[in-house]
Amino acid sequence: MSTRAQKWLVSGPPLVYLLVFFAIPTLIMLLASFQYPGEYGGLAPLFGTGDPDELSGLTFESYQRFFGDAIYLGLFFKSFLYATATTLFCLLLAYPLALLITRSPKKYRDLLVLLVILPFWSNFLIRIYAWMIILGPQSLFAKGFNGFVGLFGIGPLPLLFSPIAVLIGLVYVHLPFMVLPLYANLEKHDPALLDAAQDLGASSWRRFWRITFPLSLPGVYAGSALVFIPALGIFAIPDILGGTDGILVGNLIKQQFLDSRDWPFGSVLSMILTLLAILFVGLAAWFARRK
Amino acid sequence: MALLEIRNVTRRFGDFTAVDDVSLSIGAAEFFTLLGPSGCGKTTLLRMIAGFDQPDGGQILLDGRDMAGVPPEGRNIHTVFQSYALFPHMTVEQNIAFPLQMAKCPDDQIKPRVREALEDVSLQGKEKRYPNELSGGQKQRVALARALVNRPKLLLLDEPLAALDAKLKERMQLELISLQKEIGVTFVYVTHDQEEALALSHRIAVMNLGRVEQLDQPAQIYSFPKNRFVADFIGECNILECGVATNVDGVATLELDGLGSVQATGANGATPGSRGALALRPEKIAIARDLPPTDCVNRFNGKVHDYLYTGDVTLYIVEVQSGHRLEVMLPNNAVGRSSKFFEPGDAVQVGWRDDAGHYLAD
Numbered sequence: 001m002s003t004r005a006q007k008w009l010v011s012g013p014p015l016v017y018l019l020v021f022f023a024i025p026t027l028i029m030l031l032a033s034f035q036y037p038g039e040y041g042g043l044a045p046l047f048g049t050g051d052p053d054e055l056s057g058l059t060f061e062s063y064q065r066f067f068g069d070a071i072y073l074g075l076f077f078k079s080f081l082y083a084t085a086t087t088l089f090c091l092l093l094a095y096p097l098a099l100l101i102t103r104s105p106k107k108y109r110d111l112l113v114l115l116v117i118l119p120f121w122s123n124f125l126i127r128i129y130a131w132m133i134i135l136g137p138q139s140l141f142a143k144g145f146n147g148f149v150g151l152f153g154i155g156p157l158p159l160l161f162s163p164i165a166v167l168i169g170l171v172y173v174h175l176p177f178m179v180l181p182l183y184a185n186l187e188k189h190d191p192a193l194l195d196a197a198q199d200l201g202a203s204s205w206r207r208f209w210r211i212t213f214p215l216s217l218p219g220v221y222a223g224s225a226l227v228f229i230p231a232l233g234i235f236a237i238p239d240i241l242g243g244t245d246g247i248l249v250g251n252l253i254k255q256q257f258l259d260s261r262d263w264p265f266g267s268v269l270s271m272i273l274t275l276l277a278i279l280f281v282g283l284a285a286w287f288a289r290r291k
Numbered sequence: 292m293a294l295l296e297i298r299n300v301t302r303r304f305g306d307f308t309a310v311d312d313v314s315l316s317i318g319a320a321e322f323f324t325l326l327g328p329s330g331c332g333k334t335t336l337l338r339m340i341a342g343f344d345q346p347d348g349g350q351i352l353l354d355g356r357d358m359a360g361v362p363p364e365g366r367n368i369h370t371v372f373q374s375y376a377l378f379p380h381m382t383v384e385q386n387i388a389f390p391l392q393m394a395k396c397p398d399d400q401i402k403p404r405v406r407e408a409l410e411d412v413s414l415q416g417k418e419k420r421y422p423n424e425l426s427g428g429q430k431q432r433v434a435l436a437r438a439l440v441n442r443p444k445l446l447l448l449d450e451p452l453a454a455l456d457a458k459l460k461e462r463m464q465l466e467l468i469s470l471q472k473e474i475g476v477t478f479v480y481v482t483h484d485q486e487e488a489l490a491l492s493h494r495i496a497v498m499n500l501g502r503v504e505q506l507d508q509p510a511q512i513y514s515f516p517k518n519r520f521v522a523d524f525i526g527e528c529n530i531l532e533c534g535v536a537t538n539v540d541g542v543a544t545l546e547l548d549g550l551g552s553v554q555a556t557g558a559n560g561a562t563p564g565s566r567g568a569l570a571l572r573p574e575k576i577a578i579a580r581d582l583p584p585t586d587c588v589n590r591f592n593g594k595v596h597d598y599l600y601t602g603d604v605t606l607y608i609v610e611v612q613s614g615h616r617l618e619v620m621l622p623n624n625a626v627g628r629s630s631k632f633f634e635p636g637d638a639v640q641v642g643w644r645d646d647a648g649h650y651l652a653d
Contacts, residue, residue, distance in 0.1 A: 199364070203364055
């Protein structure tokens with residue numbers, strides 16, 4: 001077998017997979033975003049029957065609707081803020097954790113990594129519903145929290161169905177996606193570099209900021225992309241923990257497809273979300289490749 | 292006063308004593324080498340001097356100040372690591388500036404000092420390169436420049452040339468000697484390579500099993516090894532077990548096991564009736580089909596068993612009458628010579644002068 005044939009054999013299946021399950025659906029979505037909504041939901045036909053009352057063909061109507069009302073851009077901005085905050089909190093929590101795993105004795109490392117991915121063993125929705133109980137007004141956690149803020153004359157604050165609940169849920173769900181790339185990066189660092197830095201006069205604080213952190217940046221970018229992008233489009237967590245005011249872009253898209261049955265407008269929102277995601281992946285990759 | 296004073300330093304790992312009651316005193320501007328096989332404790336000792344490890348007993352004093360409890364970043368000692376440990380995300384310039392920044396050197400002084408350090412190791416023009424764009428020898432020089440840029444009192448070098456090929460190694464050795472002479476910083480050099488130690492050092496401490504076996508100048512260590520370990524570890528050596536028959540003012544008659552009597556001068560430690568060994572370097576033994584009668588007092592007939600041709604010299608393994616084998620070195624310096632003098636099986640005579648060997652008392 002020629003090496004060319006071997007290459008196609010190896011890269012063919014994933015290419016076909018991406019074509020069928022990513023490229024073609026995205027193109028269908030792109031087309032749908034320019035179509036009229038159907039009378040009873042779904043899409044109006046591309047080619048009409050000639051009936052003057054029937055809508056058919058292509059239109060910018062849904063795009064005009066999107067850019068015509070600030071509420072939609074506002075929702076994108078709100079989602080962007082949530083995704084950014086999620087990424088930052090995940091980074092703040094995951095970095096020390098990944099560093100701790102890297103610096104622990106070799107025999108415990110695999111076990112600790114296993115503990116990080118252990119939550120994946122139970123269903124995502126069940127874990128989010130569990131947070132409903134933890135954050136609910138009768139829970140020990142909520143009582144303790146309100147008892148604490150009560151000392152400062154604040155509260156009692158409802159935790160569940162609040163932005164805090166959504167943020168807690170988002171950070172909780174995405175944390176492993178930040179820990180794993182960070183750990184994969186930190187684990188490869190040559191310990192001799194830290195010895196050398198210390199030998200040359202660097203305190204532990206400066207060893208971290210001058211050596212460990214800059215060398216871990218590719219892991220930081222990879223983890224941030226893995227957290228930011230899904231957090232931008234997620235709908236289940238705001239649905240369950242966010243209450244009526246808690247919706248994000250993901251919820252709006254879901255509504256358009258399942259409740260309002262306005263597929264073209266749902267497609268417009270999806271296309272813009274996809275474009276934003278590609279933009280952020282591109283940015284992260286560009287940052288990571290820079291020296 | 293000595294710059295570095297090591298007093299009765301001991302380091303144990305469980306049951307294993309890595310460094311066993313070592314005392315050394317290293318002077319200013321000295322090129323000092325810790326030489327020994329792997330596991331002899333030389334690297335452990337180096338790590339304790341750098342501050343990465345703490346002795347279980349004894350003291351390390353730098354300039355008279357006890358270093359106990361002083362972390363590596365607080366010692367005026369820098370290390371050149373075997374792997375170089377250059378910071379991969381920094382350019383050559385940034386790597387060399389690092390210790391200056393750590394020492395809070397004013398910004399306007401950093402650039403000229405980095406340039407000076409690069410000149411010391413002849414690496415001008417490579418400022419903007421990253422470590423992965425440099426050859427092994429260049430990385431080595433950057434590591435040296437980085438460790439020397441803020442003029443530490445002491446520079447520790449942990450097998451720094453081990454990763455270089457033979458030709459480059461030789462050139463770097465010469466450069467290390469002149470660099471050390473030029474800047475006058477004390478070097479403590481760790482190696483298992485005895486040729487390197489002999490070539491570079493003012494003094495060598497030969498270590499084995501955590502102890503210093505001999506501490507002296509290279510020529511003294513080579514010519515007058517103190518015991519069998521040193522004789523065997525440094526260079527090639529025939530170690531011939533013997534008993535002492537007589538000794539008159541250091542001129543001894545030794546009974547070599549299985550070979551017979553030989554004369555040896557300078558054998559002051561040889562008490563008649565005691566046992567010891569005669570250490571005899573291969574290049575001190577003459578070999579010929581017929582040795583001229585005047586040359587050597589000690590002579591034996593033998594047969595060439597095998598040889599190793601290494602270009603400049605040939606090492607012959609000669610089986611002497613009684614089945615004992617001697618290593619004999621012969622320089623290939625005859626005019627027009629292109630191959631060896633003797634073939635395996637050739638009958639030869641070997642012999643040495645009475646002052647060729649060195650007596651080792653048991």
